[in-house]
Amino acid sequence: MNVLQNIYDNSPVFFQHIMTSVKGYQNTKNRFGRIYYEHREFLRDFDNWTLERKCEYQRKELIKFVRYAYENSSFYHELYKDIDIYSIENIDDLKKLPIVDKEMLRSSIEDVYTVNKKDALEGHTGGTTGKSLVVLMTREDMMKRMATLDHFKSKVGFENLKMRRATFNGKHIVPQNQRCKIFWRYNAACKQMIFSSFHITEENMKYYVDELNKFKPQALDGFFTSMCDIAGYIERHNIKLSFKPVAIFPTSETLTAEGRARLERVFDCKVYDQYASSEGAPFVVECQNQVLHIDLSTGVFEKFNADSNEVLVTSFTTHGTPLIRYRIGDSMIFADTEEVCNCGNNQPIVKKIEGRKLDFLYNAEGAKINSGNVSNLFKNIPNAIIRAQLVQDRMDEVTILLEIDKKIYKKEYDMLLLNEFEHKFGKNTRAIIKHVDEIPRAKSGKFQMIRNNIEVK
Ligand SMILES: [Zn+2]
Structure with a gap:
């Protein structure tokens, strides 16, 4: 990786665009294969199920997943050694299992893994405590997660891979010694212009906006703070945009009402929030009414205790590094079960997600x-x-x-x-x-x- 980064850093910009695309095509193989398309199909079907049928699906997936972890992960095998794992038959039974926290995972991570590094995709997470954790993910789970994410976007009008998107992320695409004002690289595999989130200064923002006007993205995604900064600049300088995106999809940070309103005002489209951590947590996504719904097909959220809003997660797409009753460090306020949304999605509503601070x-x-x-x-x-x-x-x-x-x-x-x-x-x-x-x-x-x-x- 470092060798590649070295070659990249010392290449001309046009070649860096090519390398970005090549890397994009390599990632595509792991993310958008057969299982991805099959799962998109499944999710379209799942949307039409009754709530009872969705809950029954969730229950069955849970039973399968807990047994899988017990049988394949030596960490969970040891952790559950005094529990009759085959007596776990519904969501409430989860309470029989101990809570797992970050430090437990970190200190025994090799025993938690169920797959070899060479057969898996690596997810790196710093998390909110700066604890470094490498999670291994199976290709199948990665594809299912991508399918879930793209299904959510598709429901509000954005079709990934077919439409242009501008992404503000933490990739090192601009070398240290670069002199020119090109803070973006193109990933042709995903019709994605990647913008550096490290160079957004008052002086540079003009170049970012010019490029956005040239590229005309149909969606913006990535760091909320970065997009808000750009939006603020556009507003302050009264710049006219030559494009109108379908939607904006921030990741990784808690949204502020003020920032959200600014993005919607400046780009003249809606912002849709989502929750899904790099460790592989289950999904909570906003519907077309901008109401957060739990995606029951992806896992289980529980309250950590009665006194706080902290949640425990059990995620069905973490076969490589199973997360069961995992204390992820985020908090959520769940709506009453009677509360329904008129968007047609019958899954439980989350009023608020707390945790990922705007630091x-x-x-x-x-x-x-x-x-x-x-x-x-x-x-x-x-x-x-x-x-x-x-x-x-x-x-x-x-x-x-x-x-x-x-x-x-x-x-x-x-x-x-x-x-x-x-x-x-x-x-x-x-x-x-x-x-x-x-x-x-x-x-x-x-x-x-x-x-x-x-x-x-
Ligand atoms: Zn809704």
Whole structure:
């Protein structure tokens, strides 16, 4: 991967477009194969089922999945050794099983896996505590997840692969030493223009908007913060857009009402939210009425306890790294069961998703590096970081506090991390790594991955 990144970084921009597309076509094979199309078909059918039939499907999938984990994952086999796993017959029975948290997964991750690395796709997650976790995903599950996502988009008018989309994500598509103002690369495999989320400064935004006007995307997706910044610029400068997208699909961050309204005003289309983490959580997606519905075909959400809104997830598309009663760290407020939506979707309604905070740090040039990108700093350091916190007191410097697993952590990981930091923050922002025994908590007791002490502009 590093060799490829090196070649990429030292190639001319036109060749980087080609490499982006080649990578896109490779990914396509893993994401849009036969199972993807079969599952899209299934989901279209599933939409028309009665709620009872959907719940029965969910119950059967749950039984199958719990048995699968018990029989194939040595972690779950050990965890459930005193439980009669064959007595788990409905959603309520889940309570017989212990809760699994991030630290349990991280410290025994090799035992959790049910597949070999070489047969699986890797998902890297930093998560909101900066804990690095590598999840292995089967190709079949990956395709089902892509199908679920594209089915959701298709219901509000966007057909992935057939329509043009502009994506704002955390991919390193712009090399450090690039001089020209081209902050995007084209992935022809998905008709997708990928825009860098690391270079959105006041000075550069003009180029982003010009390119959007040229590309005329039919949907925008990716980081909410990045899209809101661009929308703010367009509004402030009264720029006329030459396109009108079908929809906007933010990922990874909690939406604010203000940001959402701004996006809808500026791009003259609706924003549809979704919930599905990189660890492989079940899906919650918005319908055409912008109401969040749980997708019962993808898993089970439970309340962690009566006093909080924290949820536990059991996800049917995590065969490689099973998640059962997993304390993912996000919170949701569920609507009363009587509440129905007139969109035609009879599945349970979620009033609100909390958790993925809109935190960010600055780089020396003033670009916002959002929490999604910050947590990805740790993704190449497999399973060795217990907790990380980034503290910023001045624009050109960030202190990284690390609580590490001393058995796994290697000295060279510091270099890896600094390298990754430079990629995301650029050469002019300095990082200082400090290894500590314990990272102090906020007064509320809650852990914060990001502490930005610079007054927010
Ligand atoms: Zn609805």
